[in-house]
Amino acid sequence: MTEARPLTISDLAARTGLRPDTVRYYERVGLMPEPRRTSGDHRRYDDLAVDRLQFIRGAQRLGLRLHDIRDLLAVRDTGECPCEPAEPLLRSRIAEIDAELDRLQHLRADLVAMADQLPSATCPDPVPGTWCPPDHRVTEGRCDACSI
Amino acid sequence: MTEARPLTISDLAARTGLRPDTVRYYERVGLMPEPRRTSGDHRRYDDLAVDRLQFIRGAQRLGLRLHDIRDLLAVRDTGECPCEPAEPLLRSRIAEIDAELDRLQHLRADLVAMADQLPSATCPDPVPGTWCPPDHRVTEGRCDACSI
């Protein structure tokens, strides 16, 4: 069977697409438990560690923060399914993402409007002056109300 | 005329919705030129400084980074309209935003799928195991391929 043979930290890292430093970092911040060590103080891991790191990666892919992932892991460690506490977490991340999408869509629209009018209108009179977002009207090469 | 009477750093900050610390910070990083000083070494500003900070705020509103804004200001300082160099900058920011929107939309879809299936399926067997993104099929409470 493919049991036993313990993994070094870089074996583990390689299997999970991380770097050894990152694994040590996860240990420091409490995502990974302290592993057993060789007599020479080198970390040795088993497949549970691989599983745990994959859980972390999966949760990260879902846009969760290490802070939240730590909480889910704590639940998981009790032997319970982390789904129950995960759902509100996911819902609130969705809300955050919606807010960010909204912000970016508005921003994008502003940028496009700005970029489109740039080559033509605003530039007749190369004078140092205010250069404004597109929702501020420009009169005679100058911005009316650039109070933001 | 509303000329002359020079502004202290907090006057300037108040007029532009910033804090004095922020203005000093902008000076440190090269966005604002060194202003003149009183004999006691206090900064004194004029309306050009207000204009400049408004330009900075406007460009920030468009999602430009201080680094880029500094470049635009450098052009503006030559007396030229910063539009010419601004356009490619804006276009590349738009591309970045598109990439980010894309990422967030995928992420959102994954989160929703995950959150929707949480209360039901995945949880029949509260065993510590892998908990995976929704595009990885789950068989008998376990994930087939959770290699990211």
Place this chain on the structure above:
DNA sequence: CTAGAACCCGGAGCCGACTCCAGGGTCAAG
């Protein structure tokens, strides 16, 4: 003239998630 608000400066701290470093020690293949 005096009180108290505002200013000065350099540097540190914050957020998140790493990443890298130096200066050692250890492991395993040959």
Place this chain on the structure above:
DNA sequence: CTTGACCCTGGAGTCGGCTCCGGGTTCTAG
């Protein structure tokens, strides 16, 4: 046993954009 790849630690650095601090100085209204 040697060699070279790997590992250890604690701490610092990175990115961006501020924000705050302490200890000292200056400005200004009354």
